[in-house]
Amino acid sequence: MSLRGKTVLLGVTGGIAAYKAVEVVSRLRKQGAAVRVIMTKNATEFVTPLTFETLANHPVVTDTFARPETWDVAHISLAKEADLCVVAPATANILAKLAMGLADDMLSTTLLATKAPLLVAPAMNTGMWTAEATKRNVEILRGRGVRFVGPEGGFLACGDTGAGRMSEPKEIVEAIEAILHASETLRGVKVMVTAGATREHMDPVRFLTNESSGKMGFAIAEAARDRGADVTLIKGWTTAHVPDGVKLVEVSSTQDLYDAVTALAPEMDAVIQAAAPADYRFRETSGQKIKKQKGEPLTFTLEETPDIAAAVGRGKRPGQVLVGFAAETEHLIEHAQKKLASKNLDFIVANDVSQPGAGFNVDTNIATFLSAEGENPRPLQSKRALAEDILDEVTRRLPGKDA
Numbered sequence: 128m129s130l131r132g133k134t135v136l137l138g139v140t141g142g143i144a145a146y147k148a149v150e151v152v153s154r155l156r157k158q159g160a161a162v163r164v165i166m167t168k169n170a171t172e173f174v175t176p177l178t179f180e181t182l183a184n185h186p187v188v189t190d191t192f193a194r195p196e197t198w199d200v201a202h203i204s205l206a207k208e209a210d211l212c213v214v215a216p217a218t219a220n221i222l223a224k225l226a227m228g229l230a231d232d233m234l235s236t237t238l239l240a241t242k243a244p245l246l247v248a249p250a251m252n253t254g255m256w257t258a259e260a261t262k263r264n265v266e267i268l269r270g271r272g273v274r275f276v277g278p279e280g281g282f283l284a285c286g287d288t289g290a291g292r293m294s295e296p297k298e299i300v301e302a303i304e305a306i307l308h309a310s311e312t313l314r315g316v317k318v319m320v321t322a323g324a325t326r327e328h329m330d331p332v333r334f335l336t337n338e339s340s341g342k343m344g345f346a347i348a349e350a351a352r353d354r355g356a357d358v359t360l361i362k363g364w365t366t367a368h369v370p371d372g373v374k375l376v377e378v379s380s381t382q383d384l385y386d387a388v389t390a391l392a393p394e395m396d397a398v399i400q401a402a403a404p405a406d407y408r409f410r411e412t413s414g415q416k417i418k419k420q421k422g423e424p425l426t427f428t429l430e431e432t433p434d435i436a437a438a439v440g441r442g443k444r445p446g447q448v449l450v451g452f453a454a455e456t457e458h459l460i461e462h463a464q465k466k467l468a469s470k471n472l473d474f475i476v477a478n479d480v481s482q483p484g485a486g487f488n489v490d491t492n493i494a495t496f497l498s499a500e501g502e503n504p505r506p507l508q509s510k511r512a513l514a515e516d517i518l519d520e521v522t523r524r525l526p527g528k529d530a
């Protein structure tokens with residue numbers, strides 16, 4: 128694959144595998160990519176900046192303050208310029224810094240600032256790779272959408288045998304190609320994602336809602352954005368961090384969500400409804416805070432809210448892809464099948480929200496895709512990884528696209 132027109136920012140951290148990063152630069156340059164290199168201070172103990180400079184045909188940045196004569200771009204410019212950031216080799220230290228958001232040198236500062244996708248190729252001693260702290264950091268990074276290549280098992284420079292060897296340059300470059308290719312797969316495609324909970328007020332200070340954090344919908348919006356889609360994110364009440372680089376529409380009640388979604392749906396190529404709208408609202412809402420009537424039960428009448436997905440399903444145009452979710456606590460497949468049909472969806476993502484690690488307000492999910500083609504159970508995985516699976520399915524169904 129030609130990488131002409133693409134800029135890859137390579138971060139090299141301090142490990143013996145730094146010498147293999149030289150070949151990564153060489154391969155990327157041969158494929159036409161522009162390569163910018165940032166080395167940590169420790170990395171320069173293993174390979175000289177001159178080696179990378181010669182191959183990248185560009186000055187290497189080694190520290191925020193040192194070598195200002197060769198530093199013609201600020202870290203923010205580097206962060207903006209990159210189509211993809213790669214850290215190879217990635218030490219346990221840089222993984223920990225990335226997970227924590229530490230920014231104490233040129234590389235960590237740049238990586239914190241960038242909006243580009245990030246690929247890391249870990250390389251370290253087996254004990255460090257399998258340490259609880261590293262495992263946790265890897266989990267945090269994967270949850271944020273950071274991609275990993277390797278590490279491989281085998282004989283390590285320290286004499287140990289086990290997982291921790293950096294992947295070969297060929298594999299790292301293949302992973303880079305795959306990500307850059309994926310970043311184009313939804314270019315020009317209009318994707319709408321709904322996320323979060325709605326609120327149905329009984330009075331100005333009390334309401335009916337649910338535990339949706341927005342994490343699932345946000346992961347889909349981010350993954351679609353990273354594939355080049357034009358993303359509209361319609362969000363209700365959420366607690367998770369709202370993604371950048373998307374068109375944001377904020378709503379409160381299910382009626383607001385209905386109005387926003389049905390207004391925009393006709394112009395969308397794909398609509399993915401991960402929000403958890405309230406199914407019922409108070410028939411009457413008090414304009415003032417309802418006072419406590421001592422000893423008296425308080426009775427409300429609830430009425431159904433409009434079914435947004437069903438309305439979008441009725442207006443579905445040829446070629447449009449509609450995806451819904453089903454949040455169930457029992458009879459998952461049976462209930463989800465009914466929703467698939469009644470809402471005229473292309474497929475539904477059924478999650479049993481009573482299972483540990485699935486559903487509301489956690490970073491992972493366990494889902495089964497249901498469609499006319501049958502059932503496709505997905506494993507326990509990060510919401511970002513599930514989002515990628517969902518987008519593969521969407522892409523496959525879009526006219527003229529192929530995941």
Ligand code: PMT
Pocket residue numbers: 322323338339340341342343344381400401402403404405406432433434435436437450451452453454455466478480486487488489
């Ligand atoms: O936000 P998180 O904390 O990450 O949690 C993720 C999640 C559990 C909210 C998500 O994975 C999920 O399951 N979302 C759907 C929640 C839901 O409302 O499910 P449901 O089975 O009640 O609804 C089925 C579908 O109809 C959903 O696509 C829903 O958006 C839609 N719906 C529901 C009610 C309504 N009035 N109109 C609708 O369109």
